[in-house]
Amino acid sequence: MTDQQTPVLERPVQDKTPPAASAGPKGPKKKQRGRGKMIAGILIAAAVIIAVAVVLWYFVFRETEDKGEIMTATVEYGSIQSVVKGNGMTKARNSASVTPGNGTILELYVKEGDQVEAGQQLYKMDDTSAREAVQTAQESVDNAQKDLQAVYEKIGELTIKAPHSGNLREVADLKAGDTVSEGDTIATIVNDTKLRMSLYYSYAYENSIKVGQTAQISIPAIMGSLTGKVEQVNKVRFVSPEGATHFEVVFVLDNPGTLTEGMEASASLTTADGTPIYPYQNGKLSFYETTKITAKASGPVESVHLLNYGDVKAGQVMVQLGAKNTDEEISAKEEALKAAQEKLVEANNELSKYNATAPISGTVLSCSLQEGMEVQSGQGISIADTTQMVVEINVDEMNARYVKPGMMVDIDQYGTPYMGIVESVSMTATGENGVASVPAVVTVDNFDGSMIPGTYVSYSFVASESENCLTVPIAAVMYVNFSNVTLPDDLDAPPAETGGMDDMGDMGDMGDMGDMGDMDDMGDMGDMGDMDMLPEDGALPEDGGMVDSGGAVAVPQRYAGGAFGRKLGAIAIPMPDGGVNGGMNGGSMGGDGLNTIVFVKAKEAPSNAILEPDPAWECPEGFWAVPVEVGLSDNSRTEIKRGLNEGDEVYIGRETQSADSWG
Numbered sequence: 105m106t107d108q109q110t111p112v113l114e115r116p117v118q119d120k121t122p123p124a125a126s127a128g129p130k131g132p133k134k135k136q137r138g139r140g141k142m143i144a145g146i147l148i149a150a151a152v153i154i155a156v157a158v159v160l161w162y163f164v165f166r167e168t169e170d171k172g173e174i175m176t177a178t179v180e181y182g183s184i185q186s187v188v189k190g191n192g193m194t195k196a197r198n199s200a201s202v203t204p205g206n207g208t209i210l211e212l213y214v215k216e217g218d219q220v221e222a223g224q225q226l227y228k229m230d231d232t233s234a235r236e237a238v239q240t241a242q243e244s245v246d247n248a249q250k251d252l253q254a255v256y257e258k259i260g261e262l263t264i265k266a267p268h269s270g271n272l273r274e275v276a277d278l279k280a281g282d283t284v285s286e287g288d289t290i291a292t293i294v295n296d297t298k299l300r301m302s303l304y305y306s307y308a309y310e311n312s313i314k315v316g317q318t319a320q321i322s323i324p325a326i327m328g329s330l331t332g333k334v335e336q337v338n339k340v341r342f343v344s345p346e347g348a349t350h351f352e353v354v355f356v357l358d359n360p361g362t363l364t365e366g367m368e369a370s371a372s373l374t375t376a377d378g379t380p381i382y383p384y385q386n387g388k389l390s391f392y393e394t395t396k397i398t399a400k401a402s403g404p405v406e407s408v409h410l411l412n413y414g415d416v417k418a419g420q421v422m423v424q425l426g427a428k429n430t431d432e433e434i435s436a437k438e439e440a441l442k443a444a445q446e447k448l449v450e451a452n453n454e455l456s457k458y459n460a461t462a463p464i465s466g467t468v469l470s471c472s473l474q475e476g477m478e479v480q481s482g483q484g485i486s487i488a489d490t491t492q493m494v495v496e497i498n499v500d501e502m503n504a505r506y507v508k509p510g511m512m513v514d515i516d517q518y519g520t521p522y523m524g525i526v527e528s529v530s531m532t533a534t535g536e537n538g539v540a541s542v543p544a545v546v547t548v549d550n551f552d553g554s555m556i557p558g559t560y561v562s563y564s565f566v567a568s569e570s571e572n573c574l575t576v577p578i579a580a581v582m583y584v585n586f587s588n589v590t591l592p593d594d595l596d597a598p599p600a601e602t603g604g605m606d607d608m609g610d611m612g613d614m615g616d617m618g619d620m621g622d623m624d625d626m627g628d629m630g631d632m633g634d635m636d637m638l639p640e641d642g643a644l645p646e647d648g649g650m651v652d653s654g655g656a657v658a659v660p661q662r663y664a665g666g667a668f669g670r671k672l673g674a675i676a677i678p679m680p681d682g683g684v685n686g687g688m689n690g691g692s693m694g695g696d697g698l699n700t701i702v703f704v705k706a707k708e709a710p711s712n713a714i715l716e717p718d719p720a721w722e723c724p725e726g727f728w729a730v731p732v733e734v735g736l737s738d739n740s741r742t743e744i745k746r747g748l749n750e751g752d753e754v755y756i757g758r759e760t761q762s763a764d765s766w767g
Contacts, residue, residue, distance in 0.1 A: 172758035174724055176705060179752040182575045184736045184743050188503045189564040192495040194517075196488035196557045197547065200464050202226060203484040204473065205234060205457035212475045214485065220462040226485055227473060231458035238455050241448040248441035255437050259430050261400035264423040266416040268393055270295040275410040282405045284425055287398055291410055291422065295393035299359050300335070301369050303383035304342050304350035312375045313337060313353055319371040321357050323389070332357035332371065342384075350384050356392065365391050401425060464489055467553070493555050495524060495546045497563060501533060504542035506567035513546050517561040524548040524563065568736060574748055575741040576702060579756040581734055586699045588718050591731065592711065700734050702748060703727040703755035712747060727755050 204227065211228040214220060275291040278284070301321065305313060313334060321332040336354040343349055355371050367389045373381040403425035410422055466489035473483060495515065499507050507529050515522035524546040533540045546563065548555060555561075701714070705727050709715060713728035723729050732747030748754070 174758055175756050176753045177577045177580060177756050179574055179576055179744065179748045179750055179754060181572055181750060182741065183569065183571045184573065184575060184738050184741060185566050186503065186506070186568045186736045186738070187564055188499060188507075188567045189562065190497055190499070191560055191562050192497040192546070194493050194495055194548075194555055194557055194559050194561055196466070196490050197492045197494050198464050198466065199469075199486070199488035199557075200462075200466075201484055201486050202460045202463070203457060204229060204460065204479045205454055207458065207479060209473050209475050209477050209479065212471075212473055214468050214471060216468050216471050218468045220465065220468060220487060222462055222465045224462045226460045226462060229458040229479075231455060234451070234455040234458050238448070238451040241444065241451040244444040245441070245448050248437070248444045252434070252437040252441055255430070255433050258401050259427065259434075262403055262425040262427060263421060264290055264397065264399065264425070266293055266418055266420045266422060267395050267397070268293070268295055268418045269297070270391075270393065270395075270416060272410065272412060272414045272416060272422075275412050275414075278405050278408045278410065278423065280405050280407060284399045284403060284405060284423070286400060286402045290397040290399060293393075293395050293397060293416065294365075294391040296359055296364070296391050298392035299357055299363055299365070299389045300392050301332075301355045301357075301371065301387045301389050303353055303355065303371055303387045304344075304385070305353055305373075305381065305383055307349050307351055309373075309375070309381050310339075310351065312381060313373060317373065319355055319373050321355060321369055321371050323363065323367055323369045325367050326362065330357050330360070334373075344384055348384070353383075363389060365389060397422070399423075399425070403427065460485075462487055466490065469557070488557060490550055490553050490555070490557060493548045493550045493557065494527070495548060495561060495563065497544050497546060498534070498541040499529075499544055499567075501540040501542065503567045504529070504533070507542070507544055507565075511565060513563050513565040515546070515548055515561050515563050517555060517559065520554060522548050522550075522555065522561075526565075570736050570743050573735065574744040574750060576744055576748070576754055577756050578737055578740060578742045580702050580754040581732070581742050582701050582703075582721065584699060584701055584718065584721055586731075589714050590716060591714060700732050701729045702732050702744075704730045704748065705753040705755065724755055 207229045209227055209229060212226075213224075213228075214226050220226070270293040273292045273294055274289075276289060278290075284290075315334050315337055317334045319332050319334060320329045322329045332355045334353055335356040336352075338352040338354070340352050341349055342352065353371075365388075368386050369389050370383060370386040375381060405423060406426045407424040408422070409420075416422065464487060466487045468485060469488050470486040473479070473485065507526060509526050509528055511526040513524040513526060515524045525548075527545045527547045530543040533542045535541075701717075701721070703723055704710060704713070706713075709728050710730055713730050717723045717729040721729060730747055733745040735743030735745045737743065
């Protein structure tokens with residue numbers, strides 16, 4: 105190994121050339137090599153940054169004339185359908201559950217999958233206690249009804265009426281305001297239009313006297329006789345002091361108005377051969393009817409029509425008493441009856457659980473019962489009529505107005521098609537996450553039972569349709585801001601439409617990106633053209649969209665097609681400061697707001713073209729921006745209601761343009 109001496113550094117002499125540096129390694133050289141590595145790293149990083157910036161500028165921000173070949177389409181007549189699609193859950197139109205009462209299942213007559221008819225017995229249990237409960241409840245109802253009826257009858261007794269025609273006697277001294285108690289005597293009414301008399305005849309004439317037989321009634325007080333009739337023949341046994349046996353005969357006669365009770369009288373009859381028949385002794389006349397009127401209810405006297413010896417007719421009101429706490433009494437009795445009836449219903453329902461029958465005809469979907477088992481809570485039998493199913497759907501608010509009862513609906517369940525019919529549409533919408541929908545019910549025939557309750561199906565139906573209408577590809581329609589343009593004077597301004605857009609709105613001039621050559625300052629990339637990332641108030645869009653130069657937020661579209669034309673792409677939503685608000689609120693074309701245009705190829709400007717379109721629209725050379733009114737859209741074409749003619753050539757894009765999720 106060769107020894108190497110470390111060179112000695114001598115202080116250089118002034119005004120002399122310093123000695124040459126030694127070729128051997130020195131400490132300061134190591135430090136210089138580390139500094140070089142640092143410089144190299146910085147240069148590499150700068151190169152990477154420059155390369156990335158150049159790539160971004162070249163592929164993203166660089167203006168180029170090579171935009172690709174223009175693609176066009178022709179305005180044609182055709183038909184467009186707006187199809188609504190969604191999912192819903194199936195369920196049987198009619199279903200019922202049967203839950204047994206507490207006890208043991210003695211016999212079970214059905215199992216899962218069985219077909220049953222309404223009224224068919226499902227099982228049998230010991231129902232002795234349940235029947236006793238029903239009997240007790242029925243007795244309570246009967247008693248409550250009697251109590252209530254008694255109250256009503258008692259109220260009816262407040263009006264005291266004549267039970268029959270007659271003459272009043274022994275009337276009570278009553279006046280309005282007096283209080284009558286139950287049982288008080290009001291008056292005695294006698295029917296003196298007829299008189300009755302009872303006489304006794306010897307049994308020797310038993311077969312000679314008949315009911316209805318005519319008799320002559322002799323009345324000494326008037327020294328005359330009147331004709332009467334035999335009313336009754338009573339075979340009693342009256343023994344006279346002489347030891348003869350007699351029977352009773354009752355006579356009745358009309359009162360000429362001069363007779364009264366207590367007058368002595370006699371009656372003579374004759375046998376078939378004319379032999380006179382006389383009574384054992386004379387009798388006395390009595391009134392035909394005598395009734396003592398008593399109050400059957402208590403209350404204050406409101407009115408009175410009582411006069412001694414006054415004549416009355418049957419049903420005539422004699423005294424009217426006022427009600428006393430009757431409303432409270434009736435209410436209490438009615439409540440008692442209602443409670444008793446509810447208990448009876450509960451008892452009968454409980455009894456029905458012990459020997460249940462099928463409430464509907466259908467299929468036994470589930471049965472958790474077994475013979476001999478003690479019934480637990482939640483166990484029972486489920487029955488459903490699956491011959492007709494219903495599907496509950498929710499239609500978005502934009503298409504709900506097109507859904508009507510009777511519309512046909514295509515139903516698909518795991519590849520099996522069915523045909524449904526809209527049965528009803530709710531009049532009330534429900535909202536969730538800012539989107540409103542209207543519930544509707546669709547019925548589906550399921551005679552073969554292939555559709556299973558509680559499963560999901562997909563549905564679709566044509567909400568609206570336009571036939572023989574002008575159409576263009578959806579890519580031809582742009583949704584722009586008319587705030588900064590002047591519309592032609594003769595434009596028949598149709599109402600503005602909202603919907604999808606095939607670009608990001610006013611994205612601005614992408615060439616105004618700043619000085620890309622000066623890479624020392626990466627902030628010098630310009631202001632991204634006329635594109636603002638936030639509205640003036642600084643609020644971010646709730647849907648996470650971007651803000652275009654017109655003040656509109658571009659947000660992802662919820663769906664394509666529908667009853668209102670919308671394209672896949674983005675929808676311009678108005679910001680609070682105005683911007684596109686006019687159009688979104690239904691403003692007409694020509695006012696501030698979002699509107700629809702189509703670029704039409706023509707040598708000269710059409711009469712309804714916008715002569716000075718907004719530069720942000722990027723109208724291709726040789727084309728004119730024409731305002732249009734759009735209608736329905738499907739997945740490929742949009743209906744044009746106004747603004748274009750058949751055969752017009754319209755711009756739909758460029759061949760080299762690529763589309764991302766925004767359009």
